[in-house]
Amino acid sequence: MTRTKHRYWLSLPTCVLLVVAAGPVEVDQNPHGAASDIAAGEQLFLGNCSSCHGGNATGGRGPNLRRRPYRNGNDDAQVFAIIQNGLPGMPWNGLADRSVWQIVAYLRSLSPAEVEVAGDPAQGRDLFYGRADCALCHMVNGAGGRQGPDLSWVGWRLAPEALRVALLEPGAEVEPRWWRASASTTAGYEFEGYIIDEDQFTIRLLAGNDALRAFNKHDLARLDKQRGSLMPAFGDLLTANELTDVIAYLAGLTGTESGP
Numbered sequence: 242m243t244r245t246k247h248r249y250w251l252s253l254p255t256c257v258l259l260v261v262a263a264g265p266v267e268v269d270q271n272p273h274g275a276a277s278d279i280a281a282g283e284q285l286f287l288g289n290c291s292s293c294h295g296g297n298a299t300g301g302r303g304p305n306l307r308r309r310p311y312r313n314g315n316d317d318a319q320v321f322a323i324i325q326n327g328l329p330g331m332p333w334n335g336l337a338d339r340s341v342w343q344i345v346a347y348l349r350s351l352s353p354a355e356v357e358v359a360g361d362p363a364q365g366r367d368l369f370y371g372r373a374d375c376a377l378c379h380m381v382n383g384a385g386g387r388q389g390p391d392l393s394w395v396g397w398r399l400a401p402e403a404l405r406v407a408l409l410e411p412g413a414e415v416e417p418r419w420w421r422a423s424a425s426t427t428a429g430y431e432f433e434g435y436i437i438d439e440d441q442f443t444i445r446l447l448a449g450n451d452a453l454r455a456f457n458k459h460d461l462a463r464l465d466k467q468r469g470s471l472m473p474a475f476g477d478l479l480t481a482n483e484l485t486d487v488i489a490y491l492a493g494l495t496g497t498e499s500g501p
Contacts, residue, residue: 271317273342274349281340282347289334290344298351300400302414303331307351312397312496320345330416358401358492360482365490368483373475375487381494388435388449389472390419396494404488411472419470422446424456425463432456436466 287296293303300306309315313323325341327333336344369375378389385392399407406413423433424446432454434446444464445455458464475484 271321271342271345271349273339274346278343278346279350282343282345282350285336285340285344286347289336293331295400298348301403302399304398305400306348307353308397309353312394317342317345317349320348358489360485360487360489362486362489362493364483365486365488368479368487369490373479373483373487378472382496387447387451390416392491392494394494394496396492397496399491401488401492404491405484408475408484408487411470411474415468415470421467421471423463423465423467424461426456426460427462428460 286294286298290303291298293301294306295301298306300308304312311320311323313328314320321341324334324344325336325338334341375392376385378386380387380391380393382393395404417436420436421434422436422444423431424444425431432446432448434448434452434454437445437447437453439445442458443455444458445453447453475487479487
């Protein structure tokens, strides 16, 4: 595998700036991996990362960071870049380079932990594509609908308890990508769909039939946004055992599952 090198500027006194003016320092291994750095990294993780990744890094709204290999990069420089620059849906933390390296050191110190989930994933798969009808809106590796998030990697991204919350309380936390809006133009044309993207002047909406429309906001007489979810709560639709089976199936989705 080609090693990705992360570049960052060393903080040096003004009197030696000419010495480093030739270019940035290349770092491909953690320069802050001592026991004291690991301890500092744990505290930084708890203060900045645990709300999404769990206090013991086994996941929640964010991935289980004890499950390896990581999806988006595995060497020290790649993990550093992910923490410092973020990923879609991941907040930017604004931490100093040394603090980020200390978090990397802490993550490296953790023993791997696989997800253990009760339930029967085969039964959950049958429910997903059958009576629960999840594939009507959700896609898994190219099979299914596009009216909800792609679930091909959901087992890597969400811990089992977060999956349970998503099934029981789908409106509890909806990413802006899945907000809906209804628009009416000054000419009387009406349209409703998911907000694909929006800026100060324009908005694009995707309807249930995959029709895509772009609007200039100055042409709109009305624009209403709905930040909830159209997904039904499955607490009344599935038994407790069936819900556990569906969670077991979803927890195993890490990008290799095929469609029905």
